[in-house]
Amino acid sequence: MSPQKARWDSSLVFLLFCACSIPKCGSASLQQEQSPQHYFSGLEAGKTSLAFFTPSVSAGTQPFLEQIESSAEALQDYGVSVVKVNCPKEDVSRYCGKENALRKAFLFRGNRLLREFPTDALFDVNSIVANVLFALLFNEVKYIETLADLENIENVLKGKSNMVFAYVPATGTAEHRAVMEAAFVYGTIHQFVLTTEAALLKATSHDDPDVSSAWLSFCHCQRASEPAQPCRRTALAQPLTLLNIHRHLKLMGAPLVTEVAEDPEKISTVHLQLGLPLVFILSQKETYEADRRTAEFVAWQLLGKAGVALLSRDLVDLNVLHRSNVALKTPDEGMPIQYLVLEDTDEIITLVEDKNKVKQIQEDEQEEEEDEDEKENNNQDIQDDQVVEAVSRDKKRELPLEQILVLTEENFHSSLSGAARTVVLFYASWEAVSLAVLRSYSEVAAHLKGTPGVLLSRVNCWDWPGLCSQENVTQFPTMRIYREGQQSVTYGGMWGTEELSSFILLSQVSCPLKLATMGEAEGYLRGDFPPELSSHHHPSLLGVFSTATNEAREAFEEAGNILSGHVRMGMYFEDDALALSQKYSVSPPALLLTRSGGRSVEGIALSKHSVQDMVQMIRYQLLDIFPEITVPNLPQYLQLGKPFLILFSAGDINQMESKEMLKLAKGRPHQTFVACWLNLKKTPVGHGILRTYFSTTPSLPVLLWVNLHAGGQVFKFPSEQSITEMNILSWLEKLQAGLEIPSSTLSEEDWKPPLPAYDFLQMMEPSMPELSPHPGDTPAQQPAQSPGGDTARGASATREEPSQESTAEEVGSSGRGLRGTAPRLAARDKQGKRHSEL
């Protein structure tokens, strides 16, 4: 149960308790009297009772009598006792003698008869309670039929007290009962007016109301001082239940605008307690009067939907933008207060109403889900793992695996020694991720078909567990390249066809590749040496070492082993290495880096000689200055741990913007953010990102500052400004100074289990009493978990601890019989909910 629901319940219990001031007794309380004499002599003055008379030799109970009996408990809450009076055979008095009196129920206060009810008015508990209360609350609830009646009452009340006007399509309904029950509590505070006339409802309403459903509105007559003006009305938007009416009246009773001079985080009002948002109008001394009027105006608009408070900034030290004028606090725990700069009161109202709408939708969906649960027991058994589901939907397609050699325990070693280079995919044939990768792998095989010197193979670890553990494969899938006479290389990249192919191709040449001549080195930098990789566009890295730099060279070679297959690395340490490095104005040891196709060569001095540092440095150097972010490359940039300045573009980025962004990125080599862009055509999932930020796709291109690592705020570069270095810089400055408002904040939600599991422990308990903890074994033995329940009845032949059994049943008497299977549990929850509503 959500905390706010719990709050409603507690206030409802409180309401019933103090208003009725009748201590609740445990058991249902139908009194029996032997004869009318007995009954009438026992009646106390001022006590109300509902009596019905039955011949002592009754020919079976009539259905209506059953209903009366079952309403006894409900009526007891309102101080009405229900009495069944037996008529002795010879009795011919007023109540027993006449045949038709036996088909009626009589309401007495003391021994005065208030009302007699024909049985057809008492068809169920709702109608009995509604009609009895209707009779009792004759003064508190006025029944009217015409508009004139209503206006008369209104006029009388104006300036004095408020009115609750309810329309029910018929008396004796659940809605009628709810209204009467509310009137029982609030009848002394507000004037209740009830009608069943559809015409009256239509006359009081502007639009065409649905006359088949009940209607309730609160009329603010106390505030209306001018006789000519009708009272303002606030309709109850929810269905007519006691809980909703109670909530509505509470909200109407709350002050229109609360003035606060306290930290808004600590404020709690009726609205928040009832699960509604609270709007703060931030006020200053100078503008107090105007702000107060604004607040009242907004409050009227939001009546019943949100609370409004006037917060004086002079009294509270707020650490927010000076421009902010409105704050919104939502009842959800842990949600921070939103501070906003709004220009129009309409914006406040839309804001609140949108929030409520979202919430309403969520609630509806929850209800829908619950309904579904009820129908289907549970959707726990529906696959919600996208990979598993996709693979199992694809299982009937035969994979083109002819190109891939199947390795077994028998042929594994012989196959490896037969080829210079063998690629092995270790997988498990039952495991979804493995199978997904196997699909990409088969595409790789098709892709690389005919490439000399590459042998693709696979090992199913479900068939050959010994082989896999011998090869130290503990996770599925694992891809490894075995090279004759060398250590194998385990793949550690994305499981995509392209990435896998590129890895396999790059692994063809050793890493780093020793270049023998200056010509080879130049050719390497141009990208046309070695010929195996000439068709492959990848940044090339050339380490240039003089004979004196052995240490650096060894580290470079070691780094090459680690980066093997991911980076194209060469090294040159012939005598003329110095000449080569001088050409690019560095001195050995140094790295020469060409990005795609050797357009330009960057020279980088090597200062650190540890392998780890070098690997890190190479990885860093390979990053682009203003990269296009794609699904495969995002993690590399995320690892930098910096916020993103990202331009979302509908297609290719336009030249002007590209130039400006590049300027921005290049100008600050050690900057604190990653400048990048995203092509929505190429990376359509970017739409998903924008929709999460803005709920719709904004006009493109859009430049965003995303604080991925700290804070999680998303800021949007003003669309009216053009994307230039200057504009961006000044925006960033403002942003840093806290002068901008985030458009969105990344969700901080934890990744919880998407659905509950089968609670076998609880299912087993009823049929296996031995499962429950031994008495005194665990200190906190919860009664709810103790054995007992109907499902156990049939199943458990041996019941070992009958004594414990019976005590447990007493403790959880109301929950009995509902424990056990999942649908029963669901039913219990439903039941619980209904109880709290009535």
Added chain:
Amino acid sequence: LGLVLYTGSLCVVSGATFLYHDYCIIGAGPAGLQAAYFLQQAGRDYIVFERSHAPGSFFALYPRHRKLISINKQYTGKSNSEFNLRHDWNSLLSHDRRLLFRRYSRDFFPNADTMVRYLEDFASLLKLQVQYNTAIIHVTLEKNEQAWNGHYFLLTDQDKKNYKCSSLLVAAGTWVPNVVNFPGSEYVEGYETVSINPDDFTGQTVLILGRGNSAFETAENILGVTNFIHMVSRSRVRLSWATHYVGDLRAINNGLLDTYQLKSLDGLLEGDLEDLAIVKDKKGKLHITLRFYLENRNISAGIDSITLPQDELDNFATRAPYDRVIRCLGWKFDFSIYNRSLRMMPGKGNIKKYPQIKPSYESRGTRGLFVLGTASHSVDFRKSAGGFIHGFRYTTRAVHRLLENRHHGVPWPSTVYPITQLTNSIIKRVNEASGLYQMFSVLADIILLRENATAFEYMEEYPIGVLAELEMQTGRKACNGLFVIIMEYGRNFSGADKDVFYYNRAVGEAQHAWQSNFLHPVIYYYKRLPTEREMRLHHPDWPLPRPDAIHHIVEDFLTDWTAPNAHILPLRRFLENCLSTDLRNFFAESCFLFAFTHRKLPPSCQQGYMRMQGLVGSQELRHHAVQAGLLQDYTHTDFSDDRPPDSHDGSQEQLMRDHGIPVRPLQHLVNAKDE
């Protein structure tokens, strides 16, 4: 070098010369050799003593009729060597693939001679240290504070040679025949010596005492040539297919049940052998009477003076005289060689033939003395397979692992995995592991969670009886909660008097998995290690104390628990709820979206995609995921349109909600076992 070692380990104590070894193993049967193998692999100093000149001397004699009742399945349709061990009940564990029993025999029920040959090969091919022709006739203790266990074990052989060891592994089996003494028991022939030639029984009437596999095996052999066979025992017949216990009467030997129930003269009787008496008449026929009639009477007075039951009850069942009475009452452990100080006590009740040991297989009386093999069956008597090769080969390995930790500081082997592999590692094991399968409800795989549940440690085949001592026994830490994976039969399903063929005995739906009857995996979740007290107090019907949560993987006709929806999905939900996390797999694209929209990522994105090992997925797969509503397709998004283009709502909200096509189990097929 051998010489140097030898002299190095010679020591002299109070005049007697002792040959020292860290580990001494008594008995070179299957269990002794199995223990020797593990010690040898670990490079430990050990010796095996064998009274005979070759290993497996018990199998050289028994079973008398030479047919082993352990199955030797050649084909399973699978190449998984671990899985295949589930159906190979004769092989010992080793790295040598030549030492698989199916390479020795093609028979489903192999000949015992093959077992002897197999054990000989096992000892010689693996070069195990076995000292033959050495019968240990006395074992005693020598207190010494330096010793591993506070004492040394002193062993004496038949030639009065002495040996000294730090740890003693008793793998001597149970080989002392159970004998019942009653008046006339001298006329009874023992199973050990009775003729196995059916010709010797032609036209005879035979009474067999006992109701185990040896009794039925004996009967089976002579069923065709005898007049009739009667079989007497105190307990009712226990059929292994009803009890799910391999030590009970196996169907291969139950021909006599057939002839009894079809009224073909043979028969079964219940009665306490202690009350019996046998008298021999002048013709040499053996008559059954009751000890009660013989009291105060002199047997030598001749048969005529002895009351026979039929004298009072003229339809007494065994009133017909017998030509032979054969005793087939099984064996017990040889307690006689152990000095009193070792306190080797017989168990109580039906396990009195076994010495008292703890669930760690260590003797209750002496620290450092472990009982292996058949003699260790008291731990799981009439439950699991610990008394048989296919069971004790695993418990022996478990003991070895305990010893490695205790004496050599080698913690129990374990593998650390990222949490994303949790479901996989369990599914892998429950589908192939043989130790879990044979030693169901005795050995368990344990998953120890690391802090924050981002990783876990997987340990195989730990004896659950000592779960509370896990940290001490394994050298591993269990402070962040643990899963215990075992296999169980349904409660109340197995039993001598149970109908195991009743209609609807098989459960097909995952949500009713807890009612599964056949062997199926069960996973217990504990937030903390159960205490000794909880272990002691837990209900005897339960293998473990009450867990914080429990999961049953529904029984499977093929014992193949890899179905994505019926097996893996409910398991994942269970694990997720225990750990309070989301263990779903995500394609790289989803992780990409989450990285931009969430501060935190699900484990599979964190440990895969974010480490640049994202699952890109082929076009077809992503298409399937989109069709299932589990992945959003943004490629057709119209830029001018505000609303999401297709019926699926745009946001990642959708992704996190769980809509798929319900996979309704094919009820009739799932439950078709009995049709």
